[in-house]
Amino acid sequence: MKDLVSILDGNTFLVSDRRGDIEPSLDFPTGFFSFDTRFLSTWLLTLGGERLHALSIDDAESFRTRFFLVPGEPTHYLDAKVSVIRSRAISNSLEEELTLLNHSGEETEFVVHLDIAADFADLFEIKHVQQKHGHTTATVGDNELRLAYHREGFHRETVISTSASAHIEVSSMTFRVRVAPHGEWTTRLRVATLVYGARGEDIRASLPLHGSSRGPDAIRAEQDELIARAPKLGCDCEPLAGAYRQSLNDLAALRYESITLGVRLLAAGLPWFMTLFGRDSLITSLQLMPFLPELVPPTLMILAGLQGHRIDDFRDEEPGKILHELRYGETAGFEEQPHSPYYGSADSTPLFVILLDEYERWTGDTSLALRLEAPTRAALDWIDTYGDLLGTGYLWYHTRNPETGLQNQCWKDSWDGISYRDGRLPGFPRATCELQGYAYDAKIRGARLARTIWGDPAYADRLEREAAELKIRFNRDFWIPEREYYALALDAEGRQVDALSSNIGHLLWSGIVDESRAGRIAEHLMSPRLFSGWGVRTLADDQGRYNPVGYHVGTVWPFDNSIIAWGLWRYGFRREAGQICDAMVGASRFFGGRLPEAFAGYERDLTEYPVEYPTACSPQAWSAGTPLLLLRVMLGLDPQGEHLIIDPAVPEGMGRVELLDIPGRWGHVDALGRSRTPHDHRRGR
Structure with missing residues (x-):
């Protein structure tokens, strides 16, 4: 690029x-x-x-x-x-x-x-x-x-x-x-x-x-108006300020008007993904929640409107399933590709439930939660029915369309993204670990919506019971005692796919990790095997398929790191979360403030700068959302009832970080955090 x-x-x-x-x-x-x-x-x-x-x-x-x-x-x-x-x-x-x-x-x-x-x-x-x-x-x-x-x-x-x-x-x-x-x-x-x-x-x-x-003047005015609605950042760290400005600019530019649906949506990334993606749109919406929550409802409404309602092997469609990708081109129109829309992702559906709950927690917009009750219940039902292909209580994936369907239907969806420690590839179906975390979180959040908004305490009790059982079962079946980390996946025979990967950080975010094991997971994430100095690699450097310039097998993905930082924060590992925030902000300086889709996983001491991945999308929506979520982590922003909890832990050397006019159900509030030594980042460390 x-x-x-x-x-x-x-x-x-x-x-x-x-x-x-x-x-x-x-x-x-x-x-x-x-x-x-x-x-x-x-x-x-x-x-x-x-x-x-x-x-x-x-x-x-x-x-x-x-x-x-x-x-x-x-x-x-x-x-x-x-x-x-x-x-x-x-x-x-x-x-x-x-x-x-x-x-x-x-x-x-x-x-x-x-x-x-x-x-x-x-x-x-x-x-x-x-x-x-x-x-x-x-x-x-x-x-x-x-x-x-x-x-x-x-x-x-x-x-x-x-x-x-x-x-x-x-x-x-x-x-x-x-x-x-x-x-x-x-x-x-x-x-x-x-x-x-x-x-x-x-x-x-x-x-x-x-x-x-x-024309251009109208585009500029529209983008400026959107950016003006976002909270104002004041900070001592110029790379952070630059990344924030660039992120808002890119998110404004990536908005597009659906050709058939007439609403503004976020495209996933240039050049390959300039359209609606379920997973990308949902995660980007989670990232931007404290900044531009008004962008979230159109995404939720469109995904609900296009929710699967039948079994269609060609499109991997199933009742209750949230789409993966929507295309408008010739190959989709003539059904040479199944993307009209295509449903080949196993994580979009639980992420839909998670986002709706997070949106209501942040904004207090109960009307949207009520309006989307039926699609949300259908999504939760999909997790337990079509999503549980083997009837084991886990969320599995296996394409219905072997000719043009995606093999891997988790976020690491390249052909070799899921492997054993020695590099072998498991058969299908596969149950990756983060999918179980998402399913757990979706049940917990669905229970909250059922109890507080839908007026269905019995359904809430059932979901909470199922979530608790899933957590126990997961910590039994995915934990590898001799290595003290969670397996990347289970294969079709229930064997552990034992590679050490960044996916375990998503488990912290979901809350499915036993408290007694969280410290060990944090240690693995921040060890030299996974943490390059610029961020957490997708795969540890001693695994069979590790490649520092392999798409999902050794590169560093900014969005992945933002979720990991959020997970570390959730379990109280504020220093480790800050290390990731500091690394990402430092990396952004070498990309002009615009974090790309991914960059190489080389050790920081080896290259002294983050090496570009040759075909990375840039701008990409969930990379643009990364600095926003990192700000949330550093300032410790968490909605609790009608109030926003602010508990900052700014990484050492970053100085003052001040975010003004944070929108939410509380109106607008300001957050201020400060580290001990503000001057290093002023010099562009």
């Missing part, structure tokens, strides 16, 4: 190289995308037949970028007689202004050329290199090029127009211009995307944002 530049507005985004060019690539999906379709696959600018090179890039805003370019190789920069400013902004279309500046003392003729193509590829086709089944046409009009794709009822169009006269062909625009001495020439290009429905109209036209002429 380092050599790529992206701009986004919700589900519409553009990824280019550092010249602003788009070229087809198998390494990473460059292009102009909207709702899972690539509307530009080539957008390549040349001047007099030469490629351009970037002197500087202004990408301070998520939706607007400027490239300052000159022709020739970098060694020619000092001799440049001409330069180009490429200014672009994105909303429901792409607006690009090309300005050519003649720095010579003579009138000069220039040939400005744009190569253009639209392959209308679905994101899944890019990821897995699939062949298109429809056909593309190109039509040249008056200062306009229209590219269209048809496959039966699936119809998408890209319309490119220019404010200056151009020679337009089916794959290019050419401008022959004469520029006065020290003069300039400008054209404004517009790339509009059209998503046609059955009636032959852009189906986004009726949506409030997509149907308007919403």
Whole structure:
């Protein structure tokens, strides 16, 4: 991602190289995308037949970028007689202004050329290199090029127009211009995307944002208004302040308007996950609760509205199950992928219950808890029925769709994310440890909702009894006495999948860990085997499949660490939680304040900086949410009845941390914490 530049507005985004060019690539999906379709696959600018090179890039805003370019190789920069400013902004279309500046003392003729193509590829086709089944046409009009794709009822169009006269062909625009001495020439290009429905109209036209002429100023105003509602952070630690600002900016930018549902939702991450994900959306909502709780209800309502209601093997759908992923592209529409929506995650369902309870505890909004009573009961029923595949009282997963379904349906959902200590892979079904923690927490929280809001004490008693039994059973069957940690999973025969992983930190967050064992879990998490110095690795460095640059087998995931810190805090390990907070804040400084999806698990002493994971999503919603949850942990924020408990434990060296106007059922309150030595982080330690 380092050599790529992206701009986004919700589900519409553009990824280019550092010249602003788009070229087809198998390494990473460059292009102009909207709702899972690539509307530009080539957008390549040349001047007099030469490629351009970037002197500087202004990408301070998520939706607007400027490239300052000159022709020739970098060694020619000092001799440049001409330069180009490429200014672009994105909303429901792409607006690009090309300005050519003649720095010579003579009138000069220039040939400005744009190569253009639209392959209308679905994101899944890019990821897995699939062949298109429809056909593309190109039509040249008056200062306009229209590219269209048809496959039966699936119809998408890209319309490119220019404010200056151009020679337009089916794959290019050419401008022959004469520029006065020290003069300039400008054209404004517009790339509009059209998503046609059955009636032959852009189906986004009726949506409030997509149907308007919403431009960059409106986007900025909307994002600024959202950010202004968040609590104000004052602190001595500049990396923390920078990470907080960046997180709010990224969360504002990742909001998008659902193409069919007409509400604002959080996309999971750029570029692969610019859509609704059950797990990601639920965890991000938990992270941002103390800051922007008003973003939570739309997520809960949409997930409830799309809750599974039948058995559908193709989509891994079951009654009561919360979706995993919702897509809008061609492969989903023609059922070549099951993502319309797809239900292949075992953790979204208990997390749905957890989030609803946390939202009510934080906001006092009993109306939403009452409105979602039926979906919540259905989710709790799913845990005990379809979720318990083997009838053992545990939450298992095994895809119903062996061709296109996900094998692993926990958060570590890559093919090798769950393994034995020696590196072997278990068979299916699998019951990972954190799923049992989530199920336990969901039952405890469901019981609270039943007793205090739904008026059903008998149901509450039953859920609490089931939770207590699950905790006893779990601590018996998952604990590995000789190693003194919990197994990563149980296999289909009930044997322990004995790898040491970060998942045990999620157990602390859920509350399923016996108090007598919590200290040992904390020690494992903070030992050199798991803790790299920059964060807790997904897999300990002495395990068979450990790889510091393996997606789920040794990298450090910021969101994972935020949940672990929350779990350590819950069991009273404030110093250890602070170590993780300090490590994450320190790492953020090397990423410009924006924590990526994941980074390498190398030892801190080995690299002295966090090494990038090559294809990490950035921005990503639950990574953007990480600094927010870490602030909650450091300040010890916990809703209790009508009050917010504030019990700060700021890591040593971080100085003053002050959060003003924290919203909730108590109105707005302020929180202040202070460590002993404030000066280290001021120097950017």
